[in-house]
Amino acid sequence: MLSALVVSLALSADPQAAEPHPLLRLDSLVPPMTETHRENAVEFVDLGATDDLGWTSPVVSLAARADMRWTSVSVAFGWTWIRGDRSRRPVWFARLRARHNRGTIERFADSRECPAVQQALDRIATLPMLTPRVPALPDPSGPASEVDFAGGYLHDNTYRLRMRALFEGARYSDGIDITANSGSPIAPVFDDVLTSLLPCWMETAPPRE
DSSP states (O other): OOSOEEEEOOOOSSGGGOOOOOOOOGGGGSOOOOBOOOTTHHHHHHGGGTSOOSSSOOSEEEEEEETTSSOEEEEEEEEEEOTTOTTOOEEEEEEEEEEETTEEEEEEEETTTOTHHHHHHHHHTTOOOOOOOOTTSOBTTBOOOHHHHHOSOTTOEEEEEEEOOEETTTEEOSOEEEEEOTTSTHHHHHHHHHHHHGGGOBSSOOOOO
């Protein structure tokens, strides 16, 4: 992606009204991490949202990291046209990277074999519109709260979403980059996406044709 617009995700017009999603055990949402440790395991997972997916760059990516724990996860989505397919429908694929103190993994999924890949993208598309907030600026709905400044829960997971955004008038931004915690709408989406993709992961990348 090109330079991203970094947005601090506001939970709602009234931050106090948001209930945090139950804290996810990230290592339970991915296949067993049994591979040999990589020299730069953290970087390996973090780059999963930007590294090319064989023949294209990621157009949508989700990532999560557990606060004060070993586990981190990234899922990147890309697409390609299949040659000879007269319907000209794209095939979507996904790449999972994860690390834990036991090791690292890289796994792949393909919408031709696993409809959950397309369904995961449909789920991501249900995220509500953002309400940007600058800490300490007057809020029409009421006075500033501690959430405006702290913006997090102790020992929480941190979630991240990267994708293109559509402005009014059908103009796309270069990209949008959202960072959030368990009180945001991203947490249940991340939970649903990883849960649905869990049976889909393969050890080898899907063929292009």
